[in-house]
Each structure stands twice: as structure tokens, then as C-alpha cells.
Amino acid sequence: MGLNIGKLNKEFEGYHKKLFGRNYDKFISSISKPQKKSIRVNTLKATKDTIEDFLRSNNVTFSQIPWCDEGLRVDSDFELDTVEHQLGYYYIQTSSSMIPPLILEPTSTDKILDLTAAPGSKTTQIAQYMGNKGTIVANEGSYVRVRALVINLQRCGVSNTIVTRQDGCGYEKFGERFDKVLLDAPCSDIGTAGKNPDVIRRWSLDRVKRLSNLQKKLISSAYECLRDSGILVYSTCTTSREENEGIIEFLLDRYDDAKIEEIKIKNLKTRMGITDLTRNCIRILPQDNDTESYFIARIRKNA
């Protein structure tokens, strides 16, 4: 049964009707249903064949996530906290959150900063693409979330990562410069409404504006941590213009040398950013790929 959004939050309903226009109903019916569970095979410890055999031997039906070679959607009844999970053979991760690390295109010689890293799904994915070579700095401000991050890095056997516990705003003060920076920013989380309808209840334009202010500080810091020609990937799992296109426009306005790059991801239906300056950013809508909502931008410094 679908969520009664109007009853939950009139302000949310009004804003999103205006944002999505005739696509509003499709959007609401897609976010109201729970997403299929998905996992990412941790190739630092296991092969995809091994995990597929493991799923088959437990009579679990699964399918390939089209845009991520290591990603599998699994039967929603299957309890994923297994011995194999605790041994780090796979990571329980939503199919849309596998996309930002793909867009970052990590290589084994990169020095990468993940500015808001906990709980570590994207950090561990980046590490596996780097084959535990190169260097990752994974930052998280909260002590509790650092603990979750460290447990996941340990479980996945990630050896090329340093964890720091610092405020992400002002991280450039350390003077370290990175080839690539991932900023998966804290946001109003509307993408997660399928599993947590509370995010709709909590949504307000005031909250969006507060988050937007934080995101502006974080993206400035992330950008200043880049070396020349470095790549910044900015992402959120939410819908509001103020937290997405608005943040990218802020960055372009503040830094003359920032340029948005085109994003190409195989087998994924995406929509363009909704303002003139942000056409090269992508919006991922739940009704298009059976995923959470996502927004992603790829920016190059000094392009």
C-alpha cells in the first residue's frame, strides 16, 4: 500500500509536485515501495562466482545490477547477515549508492579523499577498485560513525585507508591535496523513504536550507582539497534543488576553475540536472531503475 504523503507532510507534497510536475505520482508510488535488497561482492576477499554459488546453495534468487559488475539484487526474504557477510565477502549496499564510486573512477595510483565516509560502503567499494593500492583518506566527524566505518573497513580487508575524525568543513586546513575527492553529502535523505518514511515526515524547507548551508561548506572544503586537474564527485540521496543543483551552482559561482564533466554510466537511465548550468549532472529517479533517488555531479578543477 502506498504512503499517504499529503497526510504525512503537506509541505513536502507541495514542493515535490512542483518539482516533478506530471512525474510526481510515479515518483511517489516508487519511493513508497521498499527497495529490493542488494549486495556488492567485495573482490578484495571473494569472487563473484563464489558469492553467486553461495546464493544458489541457499536457494536465493538474485539478478545482476546492470550498472555495477559486482552488484547483485537478492531475494528480499533472504537474511543477509550471514557468516559470509561477517567474513567480508560482500557488503550490503543499495544499488544506487554503488554509482558515485563508479563515477569517481578510482585507479591504483590515486590518492583519494572520502570526506564524509561513514559507514563505509563507498570507501570499501573504492578500495576494491584500487585493489588496496594507492591511498584513501576516509573522514568522518562523529565518533559513533567512525566506529561503524572502521568495523566495515576491517571486515572488508581494506588496507590502503587512513581514517580521520575531523569536521569535514575546513578539511583543507591540513594542506593535503588529493587526486580525487568524493563528497556524498549529508542530506534530507528522501531517497531512503522506502525503508524509512520518517524522512518524509521530517522534511521541511527550513531543514533543506540548513542542510544546504552545510553542503556548501563541505563542497568548498572538498574542492579546496583537490590538486590541479583533480576530480570531485558530489552526490546526495535526495531530491531538493537546494541540496543538489543549488550546491553545484554555488560551487561554479565561487570557483572560476571548476567545470562540470559529463557522466556516462552503462545501463542506467538518468535525467539531466534541472537548471541550465547543471545539465551535465545526473538525477536518478526511483521509477526509472527501481533504485533510491540520487543526484550526482562530477567536477574537474582547472579544466
Add this chain to the structure above:
Amino acid sequence: MRRLMTGEEVLELVRKINLEFGSDFNPAEFKFFIKDEKKKGKKIFIYSGEEIPKIPIEWIGFHFGTIHDDKFIPSIEGAQIIGRTATMRILDIDKKEAIDVMSGFDIGVTEEKPAGCYILKSGEDIIGVGKLEGKKIINIIPKSRRISRQFRRI
């Protein structure tokens, strides 16, 4: 306080590990860090990235194992690395026992073996280490790595 181990310290550690587990562990790709946690022993971390001196480190690489009473006790990840070539101090357990171990339970053994730390292997999977005392393997899997009991699959 965590510090980088010297080359000599690393060689001594590797010698100790390979002697204890009959392994052929080669540390070439890693830097080793040590943190003395007094009563809990000396924790060893391995790291394959570059050193970044400017930033304050909270955690580095992964926990490889702990030196306690001059014995090296590998973490799950440490056991998975050492276990690739280990020929001694390995105990084979079955699937059900592996689930019990990962749920936090001690398990029994029938074979007589010297007491101490053993790598636990279930089929191709190395699931960590346990401490053999008499005919019982005492569970030392960290709580953060145990599967939720209500979801145990038998």
C-alpha cells in the same frame, strides 16, 4: 600511541608468525604499525597506502593481530592472510560449527592438540582464530563481527 614499526621489529614479528603457524607470510607490500594497549596487548596494524604526515590519524589500514604474552593472535583478517600458507595450528571445522563460532559460541573438539591459538578453517573459508583449551575452542570472535543470533541459519 601508534607508531611505525622498524624493519627489525617487522622481521622479528614475521619470523614469529611463520614459526608459529608454519606459514610463508611475506610482508613486502605492507607497512606495520604498533599500538601498545597495555593489558589488551600490542595491536599490530598493516597498511598498504602512502604515509600522509599532515593529517591526524584515527585508524590506519586494518588490525592484523595482537601480541599478548609474547604470542601473536591474528585478527580474522590476519588469519585470512596467514592462513593462505599456514601449515600448522589450523583446525578444520564444519559449516554448523562455523555458524556457531560466528555467533559467539565456544565449540568442542575431539582431537587432542596442544593448547593455544588456532586458525579456524571451514572448507575454503578462514573464519578467524580460537583458543584451544582442553577439548574446547574458546570463542574470541569480536562482538562486532558476530552474526545476529535470531538470524542464525542452520
